[in-house]
Amino acid sequence: MERVMMKGNEALAEGAIRAGCRFFFGYPITPQNEIPEYMARRMPEVGGVFLQAESEVSAINMVYGAGGAGGRVLTSSSSPGISLKQEGISYLVGAQVPCVIVNVARGGPGLGGLTPSQSDYFQATKGGGHGDYRLLVYAPGNAQEMVDLIGLAFDKAEAYRNPVMILTDAIMGQMMEPVVLPPLREVSPDKPWATTGKKGRSKPNLINSLGIVGEDLERINVELQAKFARMAADEVRYEADGVEDADLVVVAYGTSSRVVRSAISRLRQEKKKVGLLRPVTLWPFPQQILAELAAAGKRFLVVEMSAGQMVEDVILSVNDRAKVTFFGKLNGTVPTVKEVYDRIMSLLPEGGEE
Amino acid sequence: MTHEIICAGFGGQGVMLIGQLLAYGGMLEGKEVTWFPSYGPEMRGGTANCSVVISDQPVGSPIVAEPDGLIAMNGPSLTRFKTAVKPGGVIVYNSSLVTAVPALPGVKICAVPANELARELGNDKISNMVVLGAFLGLTKAVAVSSIETALQQVLPARRHHLIPLNSAALRKGFSLVTE
Amino acid sequence: MKKIFAYPRALSPKRTHYCPGCTHGIIHRLVAEAIDDLGIQERTIGIAPVGCAVLAYEYFDVDFLEAAHGRAPAVATGVKRVHPEAIVFSYQGDGDLASIGMAEIIHAATRGENITVIFVNNTVYGMTGGQMAPTTLPGQKTTTSPYGRDTATVGYPIRVCELLATLDGPAYLERVSVHDPQHIIKAGRAIRKAFALQVAGKGFSLVEVLSSCPTNWGMTPTQALRHIKEVLVPYYPLGVFRAPEEVSGDDA
Numbered sequence A: 001m002e003r004v005m006m007k008g009n010e011a012l013a014e015g016a017i018r019a020g021c022r023f024f025f026g027y028p029i030t031p032q033n034e035i036p037e038y039m040a041r042r043m044p045e046v047g048g049v050f051l052q053a054e055s056e057v058s059a060i061n062m063v064y065g066a067g068g069a070g071g072r073v074l075t076s077s078s079s080p081g082i083s084l085k086q087e088g089i090s091y092l093v094g095a096q097v098p099c100v101i102v103n104v105a106r107g108g109p110g111l112g113g114l115t116p117s118q119s120d121y122f123q124a125t126k127g128g129g130h131g132d133y134r135l136l137v138y139a140p141g142n143a144q145e146m147v148d149l150i151g152l153a154f155d156k157a158e159a160y161r162n163p164v165m166i167l168t169d170a171i172m173g174q175m176m177e178p179v180v181l182p183p184l185r186e187v188s189p190d191k192p193w194a195t196t197g198k199k200g201r202s203k204p205n206l207i208n209s210l211g212i213v214g215e216d217l218e219r220i221n222v223e224l225q226a227k228f229a230r231m232a233a234d235e236v237r238y239e240a241d242g243v244e245d246a247d248l249v250v251v252a253y254g255t256s257s258r259v260v261r262s263a264i265s266r267l268r269q270e271k272k273k274v275g276l277l278r279p280v281t282l283w284p285f286p287q288q289i290l291a292e293l294a295a296a297g298k299r300f301l302v303v304e305m306s307a308g309q310m311v312e313d314v315i316l317s318v319n320d321r322a323k324v325t326f327f328g329k330l331n332g333t334v335p336t337v338k339e340v341y342d343r344i345m346s347l348l349p350e351g352g353e354e
Numbered sequence B: 001m002t003h004e005i006i007c008a009g010f011g012g013q014g015v016m017l018i019g020q021l022l023a024y025g026g027m028l029e030g031k032e033v034t035w036f037p038s039y040g041p042e043m044r045g046g047t048a049n050c051s052v053v054i055s056d057q058p059v060g061s062p063i064v065a066e067p068d069g070l071i072a073m074n075g076p077s078l079t080r081f082k083t084a085v086k087p088g089g090v091i092v093y094n095s096s097l098v099t100a101v102p103a104l105p106g107v108k109i110c111a112v113p114a115n116e117l118a119r120e121l122g123n124d125k126i127s128n129m130v131v132l133g134a135f136l137g138l139t140k141a142v143a144v145s146s147i148e149t150a151l152q153q154v155l156p157a158r159r160h161h162l163i164p165l166n167s168a169a170l171r172k173g174f175s176l177v178t179e
Numbered sequence C: 001m002k003k004i005f006a007y008p009r010a011l012s013p014k015r016t017h018y019c020p021g022c023t024h025g026i027i028h029r030l031v032a033e034a035i036d037d038l039g040i041q042e043r044t045i046g047i048a049p050v051g052c053a054v055l056a057y058e059y060f061d062v063d064f065l066e067a068a069h070g071r072a073p074a075v076a077t078g079v080k081r082v083h084p085e086a087i088v089f090s091y092q093g094d095g096d097l098a099s100i101g102m103a104e105i106i107h108a109a110t111r112g113e114n115i116t117v118i119f120v121n122n123t124v125y126g127m128t129g130g131q132m133a134p135t136t137l138p139g140q141k142t143t144t145s146p147y148g149r150d151t152a153t154v155g156y157p158i159r160v161c162e163l164l165a166t167l168d169g170p171a172y173l174e175r176v177s178v179h180d181p182q183h184i185i186k187a188g189r190a191i192r193k194a195f196a197l198q199v200a201g202k203g204f205s206l207v208e209v210l211s212s213c214p215t216n217w218g219m220t221p222t223q224a225l226r227h228i229k230e231v232l233v234p235y236y237p238l239g240v241f242r243a244p245e246e247v248s249g250d251d252a
């Protein structure tokens, strides 16, 4: 299979096109501009639509329209823009409209900075908008996963009729790595619920999130919760590397998992028993495996580029059965391999060598 | 074997390109590679740099903090990164723009008068290729021929007529340190 | 003796981060001169946009608020309602004001909010790397209109002064340019007048300034100035689109 070098952002954009995405609506913001810029060049070549909206608010509502009409639709932005999309995301969930939303996150709060950050974890996984809802959230760990997970994201979004989010960051977006691209898929949408014009159907289709009658709203919510429960049961993904015989399991996703991996490979050369647990889905969170590892007596270190967000889910998962330590970065910089290495060393039991 | 490399210089000196060529060349040799640029506001104010990792193993952090290879195309980049280079590492710098470099313990330092050599070949703009050639000669990070193949893929078609010139520059730099 | 060239008091003596040949700096200077002239430095409050002028607060020696992208007129409204005696101005780019912030500017204008807006139109999103703006000219290539702005699919540029002139709210609307010394002098007068009207309590004033972005236009500074004169001015005609009768001309 031919490998090509691509920037993460471009790999993601091409991956979306290969997965049959033909509609893109977005608004410029660093560090995700490579995605709309790529789409502006590429969509016309595949007969798709690229439209620069006048704002993120508008872009997410274009997504609502295009997704509701049955299109495979993508929008991307970075943190401040994702905040603006929250109202629309809540409506998309309420009306069960599939779509994919990419957040190439940067440091916040407020205007923040352009540097990479993982401080939008809460927003992505706990529901950034109003109402009782969940998004399936994927966190790619390399350029290949940018391609693979965006393809999967479209399929899952349509299978569950729910928005799916890709949460990544500036390092993943700007870095170039070799990728193998899948062949171009044309997806012929079989979406009987979509607003296409009645075309002989006896009942008109409606895309709507209004539940003005209490019982209606309850029915909608029961239906949604059942769907989220199915997602939680079936969609967990993670990578476990050397966790079985580890004394310490480091939990990290995206860019921090890359730094952790470098630190761990140094430690393993020194015969230290350290494993990596990398959540690929941030929601649903890989609770089960963490609970099992905790029961097996492991200790945990969580590394994030934030003040500590995912660490709360790790603590919930291990449920007092294990000690969880946190190491984070707040200044928009990435932890260095040495920092992570030193932190792990400080946590290893005395004489932890074989 | 893992090579962790920083390429740095003024914007416009082609440091991003030589970094990409290294990564591309590594990929063509079946290695795992990453290329990571400085971006955004860091770019304003003149200096650009990128990190390249070439390895037999999957690459962890794409950000190189302690390189074993540094390509410095100008003075400010040399000043900024030289002390980060690991013992046993290599620094290749453009001596057309930088005067005297004090020795660093355990680090091999190589001066390449890249602008002069490039001018001899008839084009100032390929000074980056001369330095890259010398770097390859010293580190064998990837083969010159892999970089030549990479040029075909990295350069847009309308600039392919420049490939022979780029090759000549690479080979000039390479032979400077190997002969 | 009259001093011809002096550093405006309302401007901090700092080096700006703007690219060589960018006219944001000139516009800053004109705003500062107007503030000096009217003696309002101690009661002026600026609102910085999100765009290349995001750091405007670094360069003016007056109080400042940084607004979210496009929301400066709403922020200015809030400030003005708390301090009606303050002189409140926003400084906004074309992406900021005419795209994401279109609702805020229209509503501030139609309310006749007694604020001054300095609107810097350089036909691109400068800060984010030269994407298409609502003001990008037909056919103009940008990073998100790589084949040139196609009016069949993305429509036409927005002429903000003309658009706002359809409302009854604004007191003063003028478009100026800064591509040569004569035009800079005229621009300075317009900006001074806009502030003077606010001081006189006349209501909403906006000055649109045609500005250069050599970096994203891919031009030298001189080419960029010529581009304003030869390409932008014909599309965006200079002139007054709304002026209150009682305050006229240069002595406003």
Ligand SMILES: Cc1ncc(C[n+]2csc(CCOP(=O)(O)OP(=O)(O)O)c2C)c(N)n1
Binding pocket: A027, A028, A029, A030, A056, A080, A081, A084, C050, C051, C052, C053, C069, C092, C093, C094, C095, C096, C097, C120, C122, C124, C125, C126, C127, C128, C133
């Ligand atoms: C909500 C949100 N969306 C997008 C951005 C990214 N952004 C920063 S500046 C800018 C546009 C700047 O263009 P313009 O207003 O024309 O100002 P210029 O830089 O050209 O002076 C954008 C889209 C942001 N900061 N916040």
Ligand code: SF4
Binding pocket: C017, C018, C019, C021, C022, C023, C024, C052, C122, C126, C127, C212, C213, C214, C215, C216
């Ligand atoms: S990018 Fe354009 S608008 Fe921004 S500072 Fe540079 S020249 Fe000025």
Ligand SMILES: [Mg+2]
Binding pocket: C093, C094, C095, C120, C121, C122, C123, C124, C125, C126, C133
């Ligand atoms: Mg602009």
